Amino acid sequence: MRKFAAEKSKNLLAHRKLLAAGLRRHPTSSLISSQSSSHSHNYLPHSSFLLRFLTTSAANPSAPSESMASDYSSTPVKIDSINPKVLECEYAVRGEIVNLAQKLQEDLKVNPDSHPFDEIIYxxxxxxxxxxxxxxxxxxxxxxxxxxxxxLDKAETQGLFSADSIERAFQILDQIPGRATGAYSHSQGIKGLRDTICAGIEARDGFxxxxxxxxxxxGASPAVHMMMQLLIRSKSDGILCPIPQYPLYSASIALHGGTLVPYYLDEATGWGLEVSDVKKQLETARSKGVNVRALVVINPGNPTGQVLAESNQQEIVDFCKKEGLVLLADEVYQENIYVPDKQFHSFKKVARSMGYGEKDISLVSFQSVSKGYxxxxGKRGGYMEVTGFxxxxxxxxxxxxxxxxCSNISGQILASLVMNPPKVGDESYESYTAERDAILSSLARRAKTLEEALNSLEGVTCNRAEGAMYLFPCIDLPNKAIEAAKAVNTAPDAFYARRLLNATGVVVVPGSGFGQVPGTWHFRCTILPQEDRIPAIVSRLSEFHKAFMDEYRD
Amino acid sequence: MRKFAAEKSKNLLAHRKLLAAGLRRHPTSSLISSQSSSHSHNYLPHSSFLLRFLTTSAANPSAPSESMASDYSSTPVKIDSINPKVLECEYAVRGEIVNLAQKLQEDLKVNPDSHPFDEIIYxxxxxxxxxxxxxxxxxxxxxxxxxxxxxLDKAETQGLFSADSIERAFQILDQIPGRATGAYSHSQGIKGLRDTICAGIEARDGFxxxxxxxxxxxGASPAVHMMMQLLIRSKSDGILCPIPQYPLYSASIALHGGTLVPYYLDEATGWGLEVSDVKKQLETARSKGVNVRALVVINPGNPTGQVLAESNQQEIVDFCKKEGLVLLADEVYQENIYVPDKQFHSFKKVARSMGYGEKDISLVSFQSVSKGYxxxxGKRGGYMEVTGFxxxxxxxxxxxxxxxxCSNISGQILASLVMNPPKVGDESYESYTAERDAILSSLARRAKTLEEALNSLEGVTCNRAEGAMYLFPCIDLPNKAIEAAKAVNTAPDAFYARRLLNATGVVVVPGSGFGQVPGTWHFRCTILPQEDRIPAIVSRLSEFHKAFMDEYRD
Known part of the structure; x- marks a missing residue:
């Protein structure tokens, strides 16, 4: 591995010069790049991926295991001859910090005492x-x-499976031509399953x-790519995205060669979405020649966890209508609401409630089987509901x-199930609701416990997670820590996250992977470890943070 | 539906003028477009998709069912404001002819006597x-x-499932961290499953x-897209593709904005691949400023069904090595070989047998769970083996x-199963081999029967299907038929395929969807209808063809 790392550094050094100019062009600027050449970098208001990517010392999980002693000079593909959009793309959720975590995990396998923790908590x-x-x-x-x-027809099956699962399987098979679950379906998915999903949407929305x-x-990711592919023609096409954002959006915009036009969520008001600020950003982008095509809204928010109020959603709908923007509504956390004073409203329901019909507003809603309760x-199921095109x-x-x-049939079936779970009177209804409610109430408790723990730390403030699966605390890092990070050519929040991982085995993603107001530092931490593990995580986190602050306090 | 069709024509007519110039630029030319503007069309040596797309009168399966009386003028996305690469892309396998078939199927549901056949055979x-x-x-x-x-631990399960399937499930679950089949895996797929796949590749290749x-x-399609995305920077990057080709390649090259550089397979020598011809095409492309990055080889061939000889593969490997091309080997039909005188050799095995190692040649092999026996x-499983990068x-x-x-976990599991099926001594071994051999031998018989039937038709010649799942007969269409096709603004082979569908319910894809030597006409027909249906299909096909020739014979 050391050999490989050495060669990698050598190879990359040769290209670093080539890339350096582009790399450092917009380190933390909040301006929008536009009309730039195809080799320039997609705008993102956080430190460039390339910088972090090139300076990573972590193991590469895709590295061939054979010796890297000889070189690849006789193979045709070089780092400066691949699609620059691929180079520009970044995805921090599985970036450097995860590579480091995988390396530590390997260390623990070889020697359980190699680190001051027993396991990695992702x-x-x-x-x-x-x-x-x-x-x-x-x-x-x-x-x-x-x-x-x-x-399905065997006697033993009755003893192994619930009656309503058997009935539902028969129903679903009857919806599949020839009952062929191994056949390609209609490109949009099996018609009968789409009918079921629509019934679920109607029950949810009343429209x-x-x-x-x-x-x-x-999953939702290919659907997002499909819309970006449709809308983006060149660098001068822009997509309004929240900052902080889920990095699928920045990655997809980069891969399709467009420009990310940021609008900031307001941390002080619980990650509020101010339409007047979005409008300002839109106008700034337009004044620079960017043709803004769509507005991405993530509700409930990722990584921010806020749940939009219906009145706020109405403003957003009106704004998109007025400004001629497609509304791309990431609604994959629609089942994940943890506070009694908030409720999920789909943007379609909001738009229809306002009297806007099919011909009035272009709206795409993304849903996934990966989230919710x-x-x-791993099933990779999801759908998009495309209206107003x-x-x-x-x-x-x-x-x-x-x-x-087509998408995979198991994922299609699962998407129909989550939109049409067991109903009162079905054999599975009670066990289903018990499982669902146990998961959701536990997630709510975990969100609260972690939020309180984070808020109790010196220099850390954390909005509550009203929904979704994450906390996104702000860390007021001491100048000495920022200087120490600079000295090792790392963003301060990445420096903090790496130190946290090395000390506790807890993997979080630095805020720079999602975007943040320049000069502020965050990390995203899921609320997903099982409840009995939370106290230990809280104490490890608190202990680490205290030691870190003791080391760097100004 | 009529209302919709009428409006659609109106909308499209407005844009036809805009697109017409580009449309007819290279109708059947064999030259390569290069360095053209981002609005020009991807080269394909067959009639442009747009022509067919705009002139289709078939029902649109994705059309909203509500009335189309009012218009979408107030919505922001227009046909001339979407990504032109999306417009350029075509995919005939699910194109116009399938839309027509779906319409006829709907007709039959409403009135079983509406057409001279009882069902659509896809x-x-x-x-x-x-x-x-x-x-x-x-x-x-x-x-x-x-x-x-x-x-897994229940007593009834023993009665319902084979012992080795239970054992295998335990083995697989043990390979998945936390046995969590519902978790995202490593981005490349579950490590243990990749180990199993590698053992299968090693057993197949001896390397x-x-x-x-x-x-x-x-499935293999996203893997192909991933490689095209990596390699294609702009229109001046070219990918050598066989003609005829599986239209995933032309579609993917179009979506990523590259240039398809065609090389023709020689129908007269059983769809032979002449490396000297490939070299000529490469040189022509280079002389026009195209930077050719990769060579696509489909073996066994789709739509052509030929199986390459090992000596031919060696020439191809040497050619790629010498010319600095990535070899993209579509090997998804590796299990589908129907003739005793041919055998599948993976390109990796061929390259390694020639002494080329990891650092000598860049080779990607695509495999899928969709094909074989x-x-x-519907499971959407597959993998690519990436070597020499x-x-x-x-x-x-x-x-x-x-x-x-990550890709879906069921598809990942299935990919490991097809590369590691039951072995001698396993409880399922006998039933497994019986099922496998019955399918493969039946496919071989169907290929033979259909080939002979096609060759018995007036003006039709058809190479044998040595492998894959298709026949690609050449039809010597009478001039009168060609004129009749022209009169309705349709490619002659599409005209034939549509007439065939309307007369028999049999859906085939016109050769123009795959590319063919200009002036020749083909269609692709799968060998997949169940064996007891083949005689009826043969007689319907023969009867139709005779009537067609009687109508148009010169």
Missing amino acids: CNIGNPQSLGQQPITFFREVLALCDHPAI PADPNDIFLTD YGEC APEIREQIYKVSSVNL | CNIGNPQSLGQQPITFFREVLALCDHPAI PADPNDIFLTD YGEC APEIREQIYKVSSVNL
Whole structure:
């Protein structure tokens, strides 16, 4: 591994000169790059990925295990001959800090005493089942039966599976042409499952939903890419994104060669979304020649956890309508609400309640089976509901989704299940609601405990998580810590996160991966470790923080 | 629907003028467009998609069902304001002919006597289970058990599942951290499953394989997109593709804004791949300023069905090595070989046999669970084996795969199963081999029967399908038929395919969707209808063809 790291440094040094100019162009500026050459970097108001990427000393999980003694000079693809958009793209949730965590985990395997902790606790990513959350039994029963329908008629099956899971599997199979769960489906997904999803949306919103508006996808991420691919023509096309944002958006905009136009959420008002600020950012971008095409809203917020008030959503809808923006509504945390004074409202419901119909506003809502109380990340299911696009545009979306044929059928089935769970009277209803409520109430308790623990730390302030799966505390880092970070060429919050990991085994993502007001420092920490682990995490975190502050206090 | 069609025509007519120039620029030319503006069209040596797309009269499957009376003029996204690369992209396998088929199917539902056939037979796509092929029992047992591990310890499970499927499920669960089949995995896929896949590759090739080289993906298509995204910077980057080709390649190159550089397979020599012709095309492209980055080889061929000889593969490897091209080897039909005189050799095995190691040649092999004898299209499983790329390039591939987090876990598990099926001594071994061999031998018989039937038709010649799932007959269309097609502004082979569909319910894809030597006409027909249906299909096809020729014979 050392050999590999050495060669890697050598190779990268040769390219660093080439990239350095672009790299440091907008380290923490809040201006928008526009009309720049295809080799320039996508605007992001946080330290450039490339800087962090090139200076990482962590192990590369994709490195070949064979010796790296000889070089790749005779192979045709060089770092300066690949698509620059790929180079520009970054995704901190699985970036440097996770590579370091994987290295530490390997160390612990070889020698359990190699670090001052027994295990790595991955709080970097919203991946509930990786931290011990159990799947909802009914959903898994139905999936298993659809995977192996041959057992549906067997006597033993009655003893192993709930009656309503068997019934539901039969219903679903009847919706699939030829009951073929191993066949490509319609490019938008199996029609009957889309009908079920629409019934779920109608029950949620009180407004009609059309199965022809539903595009089932392998999780929400490919759906976001599909919309970015449709809307972005060049660097001069801009997408308004919240800062902080989930880095899928910055990554997708970079990969498609567009410009991220930031609007800041206001930490002081609980990550409030001020439409007047969004408008200012839009105007600034337009004045620089950026053609702003869409507004991304993440509700409940990621990484920020706020839940928008309906009146705020109405302002956003009116703003998009007036300014001719597509509203891209990331609503994957719609089931994750933890405070009694807030409620989820879909943007479609809000728009329809305001009297806006299909022809009035272009709105895409993203949903995923990875989040909610189910947390089925590995199933890669999700959908987007596409409304307010002319038929000829929808044909193009359909065509692009056809190129990949269809999303995976298990994920499609699961998406229909989460939108139509067991109902009163079904055999599984009680166990289902017990499982669901236990998960959601535990998440609410964990959010509260962690928030309070963070707020008790010196120089740390943390808004409550009204929803979603994360806390995003602000750390007032001492100047001495900032200087120490600079000395090792690292962003101060990344420096803090790395120190935290090395001391406690807890993995969090530095705020610079999501964007933050320049000069402020944050990290994102999930609320997902199981409840019995929370006290230990809190005490490790508190102990580390105190020691860190003692070391660097001004 | 009529209202919708009328409005659609109106909307599209307004844009036709705008697009017309680009549209007809290279209708059947064999020259390569290069260095053209971002609005020009990707080169393809067959009639432009846009022409067919704009002139389609078929129902749009994604059209909203509500009335289209009012217009979308107040919505912001217009056909001329979307990404032109999306407009340029085409995917004939699910194109116009399938829309027409879906319309006819709807007609039959409403009135079973509405057409001179009882049902639509989809021979347009390699989707075996949609036509009645049954899944391999062992694979589905394991998938079901991994979906619902709670039943693994139950007594009834012993009666329902084979002993080795239970054992395998335990093995797989042990490879997954926390046994969490609902968690995101490592971005490249679960390490233990990649180990299993490598063992399968090693057993197949007799050369080592490295789990760090494996990237598990949702089918082969996303893997192809990932490589195109990496390699293509602009229109002046070219990818050598066979003509005829599987249109995923042309679609992906178009979406990523590159140039397809065609090389023709020689129909007269059983779709032979002449390296001297590839070299000529490479040189022509280079002389026009195209920076050719990679060579795509599909082996066994799609739509052409040829299986490359090892000596031919050696020439290809040497050619890529010498010319500095990445070899993109589509090997998804590696299990589908139907003739005793041909055998599948992976390009990696060929390269390693020639003495080329990791640092000598950049080679990506694509594999999928959708093909082979398993045909599990709906599971969206697959992988690419990436060899011969420097560590810093691999980090970029890893980063891009991280943005979508991971491929679906069921697909990952299935990919490990197809590369490591039951072995002699396992309880399922006999039933597994019986199922596998029945499918493969039946496919071989169907290929033979359909090939002979096609060759017996007037003016039709058809190479044998040595492998894959398709026949690609050449039809010597009478001039009168060509004139009749022209009169309705349709490519002659699309005209033939549409007439065939309307007369028989059999859906095939016109050759123009794959590319063909200008002036020749083909269609692609899968060999996938169940064997008891083949005689009826042959007689319907023969009867139609005779009537068609009688109508248009010169």
